[in-house]
Amino acid sequence: MSILEARDLGIRFGGLWALKGVNLSLTDGEVHGLIGPNGSGKSTFFHLVVGRFAPTTGEVLYRGKALTRLSPSQRARLGIAIKFQITSLFEGLTVAENIEIGIVGRQTSMRQLVWGGSGRGGPSREDNDELLELVGLQDRRNDLAGNLSHGQKQWLEIGMALATDPELLLLDEPTSGMGTEETRKTAELVLRLKGSRTILVIEHDMAFVRQVADSITVLSKGEVLTEGTYESVKDDQRVIEAYLGKGRVRDAS
Amino acid sequence: MASLGSSRLRRGIAGLIGPSDGEGARRSKERPFALASKTLLFAAAVGVASFFWGGRGGVDQATLWLIFGMLAVGVDVWWGYAGLLSFGHGVFFGLGAFGYAWITTGSLPWFSFLGQTPLAGALFGVVAATAMGALVAYFLSYGRVTGAYFCIVTMALSFLLAALAQGTPLFGGFTGLGGVPPLGIGRFSSSGGAAMLAIVAVTLTVAVYLLRWLLNTNLGRVIDGSRENETRIEYLGANVPKLRVMMMALSAAVSGLAGVFFAAHSGYVSSDLLGMGISTEAVIWVAVGGRMTLIGPVIGAVAVRAAGYALSGVATSFWQLFLGLVIVILVLVGGNGIVGLGRATTGWIRGKMAKKPAVGKAPT
Numbered sequence: 001m002s003i004l005e006a007r008d009l010g011i012r013f014g015g016l017w018a019l020k021g022v023n024l025s026l027t028d029g030e031v032h033g034l035i036g037p038n039g040s041g042k043s044t045f046f047h048l049v050v051g052r053f054a055p056t057t058g059e060v061l062y063r064g065k066a067l068t069r070l071s072p073s074q075r076a077r078l079g080i081a082i083k084f085q086i087t088s089l090f091e092g093l094t095v096a097e098n099i100e101i102g103i104v105g106r107q108t109s110m111r112q113l114v115w116g117g118s119g120r121g122g123p124s125r126e127d128n129d130e131l132l133e134l135v136g137l138q139d140r141r142n143d144l145a146g147n148l149s150h151g152q153k154q155w156l157e158i159g160m161a162l163a164t165d166p167e168l169l170l171l172d173e174p175t176s177g178m179g180t181e182e183t184r185k186t187a188e189l190v191l192r193l194k195g196s197r198t199i200l201v202i203e204h205d206m207a208f209v210r211q212v213a214d215s216i217t218v219l220s221k222g223e224v225l226t227e228g229t230y231e232s233v234k235d236d237q238r239v240i241e242a243y244l245g246k247g248r249v250r251d252a253s
Numbered sequence: 254m255a256s257l258g259s260s261r262l263r264r265g266i267a268g269l270i271g272p273s274d275g276e277g278a279r280r281s282k283e284r285p286f287a288l289a290s291k292t293l294l295f296a297a298a299v300g301v302a303s304f305f306w307g308g309r310g311g312v313d314q315a316t317l318w319l320i321f322g323m324l325a326v327g328v329d330v331w332w333g334y335a336g337l338l339s340f341g342h343g344v345f346f347g348l349g350a351f352g353y354a355w356i357t358t359g360s361l362p363w364f365s366f367l368g369q370t371p372l373a374g375a376l377f378g379v380v381a382a383t384a385m386g387a388l389v390a391y392f393l394s395y396g397r398v399t400g401a402y403f404c405i406v407t408m409a410l411s412f413l414l415a416a417l418a419q420g421t422p423l424f425g426g427f428t429g430l431g432g433v434p435p436l437g438i439g440r441f442s443s444s445g446g447a448a449m450l451a452i453v454a455v456t457l458t459v460a461v462y463l464l465r466w467l468l469n470t471n472l473g474r475v476i477d478g479s480r481e482n483e484t485r486i487e488y489l490g491a492n493v494p495k496l497r498v499m500m501m502a503l504s505a506a507v508s509g510l511a512g513v514f515f516a517a518h519s520g521y522v523s524s525d526l527l528g529m530g531i532s533t534e535a536v537i538w539v540a541v542g543g544r545m546t547l548i549g550p551v552i553g554a555v556a557v558r559a560a561g562y563a564l565s566g567v568a569t570s571f572w573q574l575f576l577g578l579v580i581v582i583l584v585l586v587g588g589n590g591i592v593g594l595g596r597a598t599t600g601w602i603r604g605k606m607a608k609k610p611a612v613g614k615a616p617t
Binding site: 073090110114160161 | 467470471472474475477478481482484485486487488489490491492493495499
């Protein structure tokens, strides 16, 4: 059964269709890559899923349920979590507090929030440590999130998203601005999560995509160009043209 | 180095309406008992000092300052923790005061079934203020009014209500309502003096304890999140508007209770209590005492009011100027008021004593 399904999804900003007639379906438990040149609508697709924008046409279904009328927080409570392209953290709070907020953020009942303290249904120190270790930030737990390096901020945001225990995790360029070693660690993290959650990842680093993604959707100018495995997509003439421009001869690697 | 000054200034100003610089949040899990003890100690010290300084009249003055401190605690709950600067807390203070006055003087025929006891008046005042707080927060939170716009709307609300009250007989028009009875149960009544100071001090202590306790729960963490990054916390699943309505209701309840005490203590209420003057002054008390500290607003209110009282005799016209100067310095330095200064100092001393650098950097 598909966990996420976009049907004829489109959004128009002024005269520009940022996305048009997009159909996309995610299988439970897969890691799906969303690639395409800059401006092809990848991030816009994420924003439509989490509810930052409302679609002009079509709809997004989550486990068969239409999301259109739900607010971002309601969608998050259904089990959708996102790491934004530009990291969005609680920079004035510590790393551990960021994770803690991720854990309790989904709770909306006042009874649970007020009485569910540490060890009483609330987040325990162990939950927190486990997540910090997963994203490799256990040594920075008492530092302000704002003082982390660019790569560490991205990991923290992934950790925060994971703290909500999501079924569907959206990662918007998790390795942007990272060095080789950091990218390798991020790929390792995604591979560790594989199977337990469905992951949709936007990424420009093709080696990374090849490593983690089970299947790939290529967007270009707001429309789905093609879909398939990495191997089938990489030699597709249309994909090469979309990335490099028609008639240009350049080595893709 | 030239840019340091301007960035400090920017941070100082942004600190007034934006998220905290992390300093307050990092210390946000102070134990409720410790904080409440300090509050009680401070209130008692103010009471004793005022007695030696001005006798019974001095104690009555000190009681008034502590009542203003309670109003400021309400402002701190909202401005400090929820992170939205309100210039309209006079509305809740005033409604608390008028609610108490109306019931105890029997000016509301619809609610005559409540009787005219001070207890019924106090209850009515707090409920009225809380309901108003929830109503205001409902429209502003679901309407996504934040930042500077929030300041302006609350300021306008305060201005509007004070103007309306001036023209309404129920609010006593320009002259206000007199003859408001003091607090009391049955035959016992406290008409000022040490008894009233004790009631205010103990209530303030209990309020600080409960607020600190509540803010230490997971609810407090989510509120931290809504202050630091509203967008982020929504994408984590928190219902920010609902949280804000709850916080504002709580904040208005505390400020409303202060209004009840004011009416009972002074025996007189007027439309000024709803207005921008007191709303603005309450914000100043919080800024002077220290935001996100709960005890800071009490210290700030007492400090500013006591200084004003002491200086008004010698320099009536300079008082406002002096107050303005204090605010400008606070914004320029960007520190967290008296409490922030105290914490920085103790941190510095501890660092010296331990012969190694202080753990927490002093807030700049």
